[in-house]
Amino acid sequence: MGEGGDFDDGLTVDDSGEGMSASSEGEREESSAAGEMNLSCGGETSPESSGLPGEAEVASAPAEGTGSVSGHGMSPSEININPNETYAGINQILEVPHTAEYAQENVELLHNQSVAQILDMNGKYMSEADRERVANGVDNIKAIEYEPNSGKTGGYRFSEGKSGITVANINSQQLERSTKHETNHFASKNREIIVPQPDQHGYTVHKTVGTRQASWFHSTRTGENSGYTETGRGMNEGITTMYTNQQLTELNPKSGEAAKREAVYAHATELCEQLEEIVGQDTIKEAYYGGKLDALEEKVNSLAGEKGFESLRECLDRTISDDRAERVAAMKEAQGILAKMHEEGGKSA
Secondary structure (H helix, E strand, O other), X not given: OOOOOOOOOOEEEOOOOOEEEOOOHHHOOOOOOOOOOOEEEOOOOOOOOOOOOOOOOEOOOOOOOOOOOOOOOOOOOOOEOOXXXXXXXXXXXXXXXXXXXXXXXXXXXXXXXXXXXXXXXXXXXXXXXXXXXXXXXXXXXXXXXXXXXXXOOEEEEEEOOEEEEEEEEOOHHHHXXXXXXXXXXXXXXXXXXXXXXXXXXXXXXXXEEOOEEEEEEEEOOOOOEEEXXXXXXXXXXXXXXXXXXXXXXXXXXXXXXXXXXXXXXXXXXXXHHHHHHHHOHHHHHHHHOOOOHHHHHHXXXXXXXXXXXXXXXXXXXXXXXXXXXXXXXXXXXXXXXXXXXXXXXXXXX
């Protein structure tokens, strides 16, 4: 990323159905009047549509127990389409977006349900202060109109100690998955450190969300941000998607399978699943929810060699690149590192 400005993570689906990053210079929002830079995470898109007018996403009605909200006095509209015009070759039932009021109620309830599930499954990895923060819920959550040109179905923002989630109003299935994905970003370790630098007329911000770390300098004279650096976004999105899929599966196996088929951050998620098998579930969750990234780094380096963690993290960042060739190359490189870790882990077992 360049200097200054807010940024959002995004996701699109290429012609192979593989998840890829859609974040770019043109998709960033401008910084606030005060010139602050916010760390935003998450962001997904719906899978490729069949291109029919008015289509939001091909989906079936959610099964009982998926965590989706229904019964608010309104049923989604349904239309039947010609099987010859669908990629599936069979009649599909398409949900159209809910009313703004219904979507807002739905997202708020889904967020609260996700918070309860995350605390039940992963609260032990959090500090007491973080458990209380998560239990109180996000500071602001909003269902917004879906903008097809952006391709984004959700986002998470953390700035100046305040958290916010946005979820695009597409359909019930997407609302559930995106809300859970962004709620995991919120429930992960959120840390913000500001280092005053009066001699340079400003301060440096160090920000962490999950395993993603960013820093930049803010000038109090000009209000501009500069020297932006970040690392760990690929690992962070891979872990977030992995846990989102696991939590959906816990609620309803069909929901979990549907989420996996959408191939959100496909390469990064697959690599994080392999990493979890090698270093153990506790090590990953302690890093993601508990902020114990050093312990994960030490474990990876003990198996992959000096700077093994740095290399693996860099590969994961490249797996969400806009460039397909770079994603594939990064995937192969990361698998080589994981293969070495698996071999060394077997020797030490």
